Each structure stands twice: as structure tokens, then as C-alpha cells.
Amino acid sequence: MSRLSSATLAQLPADVTLPSYDRAAVTCGVVHIGIGAFHRAHQAVVFDDALNAGDLRWGIIAASLRSPAVRDQMQPQDGLYTMLVRDGAAEQARIIGAVQQVIVAPEEPTALLAALASPDTHIVTLTITEKGYKLDPSTGALIADDPQLAADLASLESPQTAPGYLVAALALRRAAGLAPFTAISCDNLPHNGVRLRNAVLELARRHDADLADWIATHGAFPETMVDRIVPATTPEDIAALTQRLGLEDQAMVKTEPFIQWVIEDKFCGPRPDFSAGVQLTQAVAPWEEAKLRLLNGAHSGIAYLGGLAAIDHVHEVLALPEARAFVEALWDEAETTLTPPPELDVAAYRRDLMARFDNPTLRHRTRQIAMDGSQKLPQRLLAPIAARLAAGQGIDALALAVAAWLRWQAGQDDKGDAHQVDDPLAAPIAATLADARTSQDRVAAILAFDAVIPPTLATDDRFRTALTHWLTLLESQGALGALAAFRH
Template structure:
């Protein structure tokens, strides 16, 4: 079967949407660090809207900071790929052409620096996951012991980290008399713009204090909140799309109809007319907080409890009445900690979230969501728990989700089947847990991880007791029994 490419676009079925602009006339106003499925189903789609509307300044140079996988998928396809939107009733296919070039940073660091320093570049977006910022989740300080960051602290000739590339490129722009770009974090981090700015300024300060002052005075790091469920693509997905299109697309992404991008109104240069799905606002934090504590918090709980029960997909977990009860209970607890903007109807948001979780065609894997839990839990669950305890409120559902994360670290589910614990702290956590001879001891070991659990929360007896109680249930009787206990009020 032929590959999707510029040459095969005309052969696609008539109902497949495709670029309505001349790709050869596009200028690349955006550099994206961390090209993966989420970017291709979210930010790139928004920029495709701008290009289709006739503003050809917003093509994308995308970069992988690690592996050549996405480049090798997209290069034979001239950067084209298909977004398959699945709503549970029908599929809608759209070929996206916004990505003009994919660079593998370790292979071509100079090419990435040149793109970042180009006069055409006005915006840099990032989806590098929490660990890509090289920041301690608890303190926000640079993790100077990280080998890649240590290399960037020593020299920025060939950067190895996202902050390193930004600082090196901003230095080039300053030397060339160009303005800085707007740097937009699109990762699920609380205060992601502030954190990205802090990482960039801290690294710049170590190399050139005058550069740090210039970035602080003239640069822009808006806060953002992004939301779209993008499950991992499978070989079966690629085969099914090939049968639909008549060409093979190794770079396809599948997603849901919902797309949201809330961006703080803080830019230091041109920006596109973002169009549908994007809201530019003075305050992102209330939106971000609602998304992290409702959608992401529930997703983590579903992932660990469902994964322990041996259930592969989110919609399959939610088919269990006790799991739906758990999610509603977690949302009841989290909702009291929110300060939602006037435009957000929390009750309607919760209904929409449950409908999104129930979408059977997405096949969102619990193990995909379970990745990097040590980096995600502080903002998804632990901050909510701290707020509830400070208000003298209960944490039954929230603490069950955290206990399930601890149980997941053992590397075996309730049936005794082994799974990979995909987490940057996995070796340290495994060592700590191995030294515990009881659920209480294992909880104490986890509470000593200050990079995950803030000391003030770790010292809360109610939190320790709740985790210990739930971990005892999970270890003795499994995740389904714990969910039933919560639903029936036995905890």
C-alpha cells in the first residue's frame, strides 16, 4: 500500500478533509518541542485552522528531543498525517498539513537552534511531559543532579534539555537583535508558564546574567490549560485507517471531538487568530485547577485502580457501577477545592467528562495514563487532598486513588501479572517499598519522598491513616473490593 503523501492526497476519499492552502507558501512561525500524538491532535490542529483561514505564517517546525520515531513516521509522508475524530457513533478523518519539518534534536541540534532563532519564529510550544522541565515537582528548583541538565549547565553549545534549547536560542536572538519568542508550555503542570519561565531564567542566569535580565524583561511565558483525550495509536488503528483511506499512514492520531486550549493573554510578539476551541483569558489558573483536579485526578484514579484490576481501557472501568461511584465521589471531594470561573458550569463539566470517559471508540488504555505518576500526583491529587484536610474535610476517594498508585509500584496487578512501572522515580520507589514489612511501613516509605509528597502533607496523620487503611485493603483483597467498600460506605 502507498504511503500518505503530497502525491497521494488527491486519491483520498472525497469526505476526508485536507489542507485548503498552498503548503509551499507556508512560513514556520511556530517551533514545537516534544512532537507526539497529543501535539498532533491539539496544537497542530489549532494552527491548521489558522492556515486554512488564510494566515500562512503559522506552519510548524517540530522537534523530538529524544528519539527519531515520529520523524521516521512523518518524513516519508511529507509531514502529513491523519487525525481521526471518534465520537462513538461515526469517525471523521482530516489530513493535517501544518507540520512542515520534524527535527530529531540529538541528531541535528544546530538545525533546531537555527529554527528557534529564525526571524519567522514567533511562538515556541512545548509538550515534553512533566519530567522534561528538569524541575523538582515539590520545590520548582532545577534538578542539577540530572545528567542532561548538568551538561546544559556546563555548556549550551549542544543543548540536551528543553530549557537548554530555549536559553541557547534566546541568546542567539538577542545577539542578532531579534525579539524573544513567546514560550508556551502545553503540559499538565500547575502554573506551567511560571515554571517554564523559572527554569529558563535559572539556567540563563548561570550562563549570562544580562541574558536572564533581557528574557525576564522582554520574553513571555503565558500560563495555559490544554484538554483533549488522545489515546496511543495501535497497529490495528493504522491498518483500519489504511482500509478507509486506501493509503498507509504511520503517523495517524485518534482523538475525541472535544478540544480546549485556554491561554493567558501574555504574548511578546504576533499570534494567530486561534479560532474555535481556544480561549485567550486574563486568568488561566481557575480553568487549570478544575481540569487537573477533576479530569486528570479522576483519570489517575481510574488508571491505577483499573490497572490493578486487570482492566485495559477507561470505558471498561467506568462500566462498573462501583467505579462510576468512585469517580463521582472523587469529584464531590475535589469540587469543594475549586474556584471556577464564571464561564465554567462545573455540573455540566462533570457530565461532559463522564461522557468523554464513556466513549468506547477511543480505547484509552489505563497503562498509558498510569505513566509518570510521581510527576503527576502532586497536582492531580495531592494538592486537592491538602486543601480538603486544611478545610477539615474527608479524603476517602482521593486517598484511595493515591493508595492505588502506591500499590501499582509493586509491579504486579491483583491477578499477580507483572507490569512495567514507567516512572522516572521507579527504581528509588521500588527500593523504598522493598524495605517495608507492612502496609503502614510502605506508606511511611512513600511519604518520605519529598519530591512527590510535600512534607507538610506527609506529616498529616489523617492522610497517613487513610493511605494505610486503603493500602491494606488493596493488598489483601484487591482494587475491585476497595471500590466496593467505598461505594457501600464500609471505609
């Protein structure tokens, strides 16, 4: 079977939407670090929209900091891939052409530095997951003893981390008399722009104080909030698309109709016309907080409870009335901690979220969402718990979600089947819990784990009591039993 590529575009069925621009005339004004499925279904689509609108400055040079897998998928296809938008029985196929090149940084560090330092580059976006920033999830400080970051602190000749690449490239731009690029974190980190800026400035200052001052004065790190559900692509998805297109596409992505990108209106250079798909604002934090605590917080609760119950997909978890009631209760609790912008109707947002979760064609896997929980819990669940306790309010639903995460660390679901705890702190968390014999012991151990649990919660007896209650139920009655008890 032939692969999707520039040479085979004309063979596609007539109902597939193709790029309307000449890809050979495109200039790459964007470098994206972290070329995964989410970027291909989100930011790349926005830049592809700009190209389709006639502004050919916004092609993308993408980079992976680790695996060559995406490069190997996309390179034989000339960077082209299919985005499938699924909504119930309806499905739309669109070919995205914005990605012009994919670099594997460990293989070609100088190529990535050259792209970042190019005069054509105006925007750098990042989707490297929370752990890619090398920041302590509780404090936001650089994790100095991380081996890759330690290497970048010693030398930036061949960077190993995203902050390292940004600092090294900004040094090259300064030396060449170029302005900095606008660096946009697109990961679910609270205050992601501030955190990225602080990471870059701290690393720069360790090497060159004048460089750090130049970045602080002339650079831009806007806050941003991104939202689109992008489940992992399966071999079955690729096979089905091959049947439909008559061509093989190893880089395809599948997603939902909904897309949202809120960006702080703070750039230090050119930007595309963001008239479609992007909302520019002076304050991203209220949008970000609502998304983290409603969508992402509920997703985490669904992932761990569903995963423990050996339920594979989000929509299957929500087919259970007790799970649906739990999500609504979690939203009731989290909503009281929000300061939503005037444009956000929280009741309508909740209804839309439930409809998105219910979309059966996405087949969003609970185990995919369960990854990297130690990096996600502080902003998704622990922050609203702290806010409610400070206000003297209950935390039953939020605490159940945290207890389910803690139960997940055992590496075994309620049926006794083993699962991998895919998390950068999996080993130290396992060591922390190794000698705990009872639910109470496990709660005491995790509360002392300050890489995840903030001090205010670690010493709060209300949190300890709620967490112990739900962990005991989860361990004795399983996730479904705990959900049934919660509902009643």
C-alpha cells in the same frame, strides 16, 4: 501499499477533509518541542485552522528531544497525517498539513537551534511531559543533579534539555537583534508558564546574567491549559485506517470531538487569530486547577485502580457501578477545592467528562494514563488532599486514588501479572519501598519520599491513616474489592 504524502493526497476518498491552503507557500512561525500524538491532535490542529483561514505564517517545525520514531513516521509522508475524530459510531477523517519539518534534536542540535533563532519564529510550544522540564515536582526548582540538566548548566553549545535549547536560542536571538519568542508550555503542570519561565531564567542566569534580565524584560511565558483525550495509536488503528483510505499512514492520531486550549493573553510577538478552539484569558489558573483535579485526577484514579484490576480501557472501568460511584465521589471532594471561573459550569463540566470517559471508540488505555505518576500526583491528587485536610474535610476518594498509585509501584496487578512501572522515579521509589514488609511500612516509607510527598502531608496523621486503610484493602482484597468497600 502507498504511503500518505503530498503526491498521494488526490487518491484519498472524497469524505476525507484536506488542507485548503498551498503548503509550499507556508512560513513556519511555530517551533514545537515534543512532537507526540497529543500535539498532533491538539495545538497542530489549531495552527492548521489558522492556515486554512488564510494566515500562512503558522506552519510548524517540530522537534523530538529523544526518539526519531515520529520523524521516521512523518518524513516519508511530507509531514502529513490523518486525525480521526471518533464519537460513538461516527468518525471523521481530516488531513493535517501544518507540520512542515520534524527534527530529531540529538541528531541535529544546530538545526533545532536555527529554527528557534529564526526571524520567522514567533511562538514556541512544548509538550514534553512533566519530566521534560527537569523540575522537582514538589518545589518547582531545577533538578541540578539530573545528568542532562547538569550538562546544560556546564555548557549550552549542544543543549540536551528543553530549557537548555530555549536559553541557547534566546541568546542567539539577542545577539542577532531579534525579539524573543513567546514560549508556551502545553503540559499538565500547575502554573506551567511561571515554571517554564523560572527554569529558563535560572538556567540563563547561570550562564549570563544580562541574558536572563533581557529574557525577563522582553520574553513571554503565558500560562495555558490544554484538554483533549488522545489515546495511543495501535497497529490495529493503522491497519483499519489503511483499509479506509487506501493509503498507509504511520503518523495518524485518534481523538474525541472535544478540544480546549485556554491561554493567558500575554504574548511578546505576533499570534494567529485564535477565534476558533482557543480561549484567551487574564487568569488560566482556575481553568487549569479544575482540569487537573477533575479530569486528570479522576483519570489517575481510574488508571491505577483499573490497571490493578487488569482492565485495559477507561470506558471498561466505568462500566462498573462501583468505579463510577468512586469517580463521582472523587469529584465531590475535588470540587470543594476549586475556585472556578464564572464561565465554567462545574456540574455541566462533570457531566461532559463522564460522557467523554464513556466514549468506547477512544479505547484509552489505563496503562498509558498510569505513566509518570510521580510527576502527576502532586497537582492532580495531593494538592486537593492538602486543601481538604486544611479545611477539616474528608479525603476518602482522593486517598484511595493515591493508595492505588502506591500499590501500582509493586509492579504486579491483582491477577499476579507483572507490569512495568513507567516513571522517571521508578527506581528510587522501588528502593524506598524495598525493605517495607507491611502496608503500614510502605505508607511510612512513601511519606518520607519528599520528591513526591510534600512535608505538610508527610506529617499529617489523617493522611497516613487514610492511605494505610486503603492500601491495606487494596493489598488484601484487590482493586475491585476496595472499590466495593468504598461504595458501601
